[in-house]
Amino acid sequence: MPELPEVETVRRGLEPSMRGAVLNEVRLYRPNLRFDLPQDMVTLLPTRRIEALRRRGKYILIDFDNGWTVIVHLGMSGSFRVGAAGALKADHAHDHVQWFYTAADGENFTAIYNDPRRFGFFDMVRSDAAADYSAFAAMGPEPFDPAFNGAYLKARLAASRAPIKQALLDQSVVAGLGNIYVCEALYRAGIDPRRKAGAIAVARYEALAVHAVAVLNEALDSGGSTLRDHRAVDGGTGYFQHRFDVYDREGLFCANPDCQSGEKGCIKRIVQAGRSTFFCPVRQT
DNA sequence: ATAAGCCCCTGCTGGC
């Protein structure tokens, strides 16, 4: 599923019951997802208190009071369900990991991780070494960080001959963007996704940074985008998929006033680096 | 160093 808005929606869903909670039990229903599940979750986490839930890029970090941090990546199809410990059961297909915990107010909860494609994973690191975790060591700035701006993008991509679409999917350039929001941000900024990253002017990068932040914020306000698998922890869907300008809209008309006539819609689908790109060749140059 | 291709896995959709 999950790009920054979807991952942050999940993090925000977990936080109210988990923050300050004491973990009672961890159950693993299979040995591995994309990678082996850390068996240490079963032995090292029960009786420990959850101090914080953080997000970095598309990763969720859960900090425990004994100096361990659980790192979760949702892959393409990962989701959590949270509910009362007595009522919510791990009985769906693809329920792989279950936590039982007592919230700060004394109520007993369970959280179940479900992932049909099993591209997600769990890992455990010492909290004080989390920044050195392989996925984070070279990760680019968060989009909401002031360090993410046009000057940064221009400098970071000055030597890149890759198309801007592909460059923005690189998590070492900027954290948290994925296929949907890159397409949407490039549309809003009016930049052709095929354009070489190193040849784009700083002013256009300024616009791109502003529009990327805006589209992410709007998606966040909508609970993310649900195409198939993305769910909030209460099972609710996101709504931003109804507000896509170009993503998954091949053959339709974009909002550009100059694009409202003709036999066929202006929005094209092409493949870049094996992934679909949706864009309007009229609006995006 | 950078970039492209392949792969992991299940489920759904569209075309025949």
Add this chain to the structure above:
DNA sequence: TGCCAGCAGGGGCTTA
């Protein structure tokens, strides 16, 4: 109706 190719919010690994 049924079958199957193609495609899906990601990213790590290998190869050029």
